[in-house]
Amino acid sequence: MTRTTTELPPYRALLAVDIRDFSGTLGKDHARITDAVPTILRSAFQRCGLADAWAEKRFGFGTGDGYALGLPSAVLPFLLNPFLSALQEELLYRDEVDADPVPLRMRVSVHVGPVTDSGQGLLSEGSGTARIETHRLLDAAPVRELLNRSGPMTRVAAIVSARAYQDAVLSGYAADAPEHYVPAPVEVKKLVDTGYLRVPSPSGDLLRDGFLSRIADPAAAEDEARRGGEPDQPGDGPRNAYTFHGSGFVHGGTGDQYNRPDDLRP
Template identity: 55%
Template sequence: MASTPVHGGTDSMAMPPYRALLVVDIKDFSGYPGRWHEDMTRAVPDILTGAFARSGWSESPSMERFSDTTGDGYVLGFEPSMLPLLVHPFLDNLQQELEYRNKVAPVAPAAADRTLRMRVSLHVGSTTDSGTNRLGDGSGAARIALHRQLDAAAVRHLLEESNPRTTLVAAILSSRAYEDAVLSGYSGLDDSLFVKAPVEVKTYRDEAYLYVPRPSGGLLHRGFRVPEVPAAPSRAAAEASTPSDRSRADLGQSGATRNISGIRNIGGISNVGGSVFGDNRPQTHVGIGDINTASGPIRTTRRDTHAPRGDQQIGPRTEHHGPEHYGQGHQFAAPLDRPNFGDSNFTQGSPTTAPDPGAVDEKGTSGVEGAHDD
């Protein structure tokens, strides 16, 4: 029945009648050789007729209003009173019909190693219906929702996660179809056999319900829902999980060897941008020059602090930066003209000006031998 204008000078129109809507789709239709596509398209109505016959209808249901091919599937419209029967026993009988066809009369002989499987979408809503099954019948928002459900990841997941030789039918029902046919009790199936799932296809958003007549494989182990992909952490969260400079410094206090952002710590001796040689005692150096310790040389051009038990030697300079020395070794503040002093050995360049043997520094000591700590 076509929609007709309502008298009264308004743009309102009578709503098209409600119809129970069914659409089926062959899984991986394009994966079959092209030479078999026509045969598969022609076989779909026959498969549906076989499933209807298994449901107790000797021929195509008398309540059918319109039908149309989709190329790799088929769409049908019925009187709304047929909706519970399309849920059960039709879906279970479609599974049985496909099992029979795959074993006895495969649609594509060249692809006999592949089983024919179908996705099914059920909905109920207002659609156009001329009563003559003409082009354009079944149009409307309900028809769009019917096909969006069929393309949902949730129903595709049902066939992808199951055994291809066992699970041949995966169905999705709109919320309205589920409420009218299942929750009402008219379909004869318990609502615990259905799993609620979101549908998000293009701009279409809704909740639907999944049903599988014969689940297998991953569906039994992991369930019907599509696994959720963890959201990528936000930039703020990533920065919060990154150790701060203070945290890196704290990590360097442990005795374990660690390398954090180029800072390597070995047994409490730390160095930035260079090599470190020494024992496990904290060693720092303030000034510009080289340090010799009891266990090896530390070369640095950084202003650090030095407090080991070794000696600190300051060679000939024209300026000084106030070095500090804490330790038990000798400190020399003047040029040296001999390679050793007591238990200390030195290697340095020749002074630019020969020292005066008779010169005495402010402390009353010879410039040749220098001065040392107490």
Template identity: 40%
Template structure:
């Protein structure tokens, strides 16, 4: 018997049997283009090639050329792009880069006549990922979660509900990214500018706490209400407010007053009152 077959590849990393160092923590930046698959096929390659150039241009304009020049495990997904970077730069990626990307896409829409409008969902995350400097680098849970954040319902809803002439960027941050870069005070945006959302993906077992950020909103944002909305909310939503008024129920019983452990019952039908017995005062 001849054993000339090539050695089979390793198919498991043998988890949970021995301890090993974590891979370095990376900042993860991923983008997806809205409506890519509905574009005519002739546009797909053009748009796929344009996306890395848009990222490079916007990062350079934001003073973050190092993020692009030093990018780790870069990869195109056809309708998107992903790269890793030094996580210490995450606050600067959140601001000013997200605003700069919005401005670059708005300028493209205004001046690049005859080309398709480009609107992007952006996912930002921080986590441990290996970089093997080949096509298989950067694989891990943190990368998978970043793609799930991009596909989550809240960030998709923003671009669907906001004007395509105003809102070109909708970003979703993982809770770790928000906590480390925003709550810490290092990012140049107040935490109140971000909206907490449940990030879920249709058909996928994924549900995480995440945070939306929209540089140029032009429509409703999840969980945000105005003072007018709150004024029109039913009083039941605010039990400290009593509803007063006059109610009438002929030949019946009315309940009056705010119920807090008791009720006042009044019978308004005098004809239903019993007649006094003989020998007693009425």
């Protein structure tokens, strides 16, 4: 098969959100919630002084229980700081004003990469591997678990791609401390990577156990037994270790410890 070199599409900052437990809400409320999502996002952009960024979005699509949009790549740092905190505040504020039967809680994924953008408003806008990866990140188990293991006051749980984390956080452009992000393995279909978890307002088990579920590390258990102690059991306490399957990285202890990319190397 003959291959033809083509131009690379423009790089776009990509944001996708999903409503937690949308299928658990009453069917009569689905349309109202679906219509509300872009309004909530727009209000969150306005809340943190990014109204112009929302107005300049290159494309935006509803996904039934969520929304995905692309913006100029220069906006990427702002999607992390201050937007994530503003979205948390907006969802809490919405409870006071609209009194939703079920408080809305959102998973968020942030990525950056080349996607189609003709400027003509085509249905195909935003197509490309980066767009697929954005949605794969949104479906990753670690970010889903953040909302499962937190209390109702935690309205936003985000996962940031390694590329976006490198470009916006480690570079300093987001003015957000790297220690606020926790690396986690991502294995969704063909995507195997490391994502970075960010929760603007953690609560519940996230405060007690950290952002990742406890998985007893067999090597740590054997070592404890050799030293005369009892092997660690899941949930026993600070001796438990996290095993990040798929990333080749093992972390002992608890809390939201940040590890530099160099620390992830074998």
